[in-house]
Amino acid sequence: MTSDVSRGKAKRHSLATTFTQPKAFSRMPQIRQLFDADWPKTWEMIEPVFRAGDTFPYPSDITMDDAFDIWVSDPAKTFLAVDGAGSVVGTYYLKANQPGQGSHVCTCGYIVSPAARGVGVASAMCQHSQREAIAEGYRAMQYNLVVATNTNALRLWQKLGFDIVGTLPGAFDHPKLGYVDAHVMYKQLA
């Protein structure tokens, strides 16, 4: 990747641009596949996000077993972001968004540890997921339900090349705000 500076400059949303800057690179967590043994510490990190219930459409009283099914068993792959001290700072899953004739479009879900927000973990995971998706042969990535009030995520996905292709009126029952809009976001990868 480090020899790709010139190519990175030429492509606006190139994944190379971030990873060829030493400063940005040094802040990036290591991203690797999640193994079953990682689950307890992963659950510890993501449980508060599921309990808060303001970003993902999972029941806020979801059980650990159901969360494992959603986050690890069902997806094709699940990844962990680990910082220099070995702490889990993020996780994401990758899977086909539809079967059959829709299976060339993937979808992902990302969670960043509250303790590690604002330092580029989500960005690193999204870029990693795009590379992974391309390597797996997917032609596009779709987010089905980006809650409109989750403005940080929205801005980040847009910065990383995703378009809001549709808005679903009142499609998310926010625990504090009631029915709020959600966006469908999409990025062509190939």
Added chain:
Amino acid sequence: MTSDVSRGKAKRHSLATTFTQPKAFSRMPQIRQLFDADWPKTWEMIEPVFRAGDTFPYPSDITMDDAFDIWVSDPAKTFLAVDGAGSVVGTYYLKANQPGQGSHVCTCGYIVSPAARGVGVASAMCQHSQREAIAEGYRAMQYNLVVATNTNALRLWQKLGFDIVGTLPGAFDHPKLGYVDAHVMYKQLA
């Protein structure tokens, strides 16, 4: 429903408008829940649609058992449309489109027997599904992947109150046309 003519007139997409006209009503099939014993004749009707592979994102070589899971086991409810002679002329399923905070939005899939196309079966099933969804407490209905080349369905859903809220570029791998767009369609019910 028959006493609702005045209300039906006031609401452009009211379900009452169709059902209060005797001529339209007389052409409508009877719609009832599907029981396991109905499956063989249902599969016989829907198998060619799955094999053609140009409307639903299911592998065209899908097995009967997988089709049963998709059409009957997974959904909350599955219905049959039966004509005056007792023949199955259509079927649809109804289920929540997302879990948890998205579970107030439902989704449906509809199939009409090739032998019964153009006589209002899809329209009757869509209207039936909207009433059923409202009765079940859903606040909206969403179609996630309406293939852009399926123009008859597109026009019908729009006529029955659905908006195209988004277009997914190349999201459907059409068996004859290659990658074609698909639309996300949505209708508020409450």
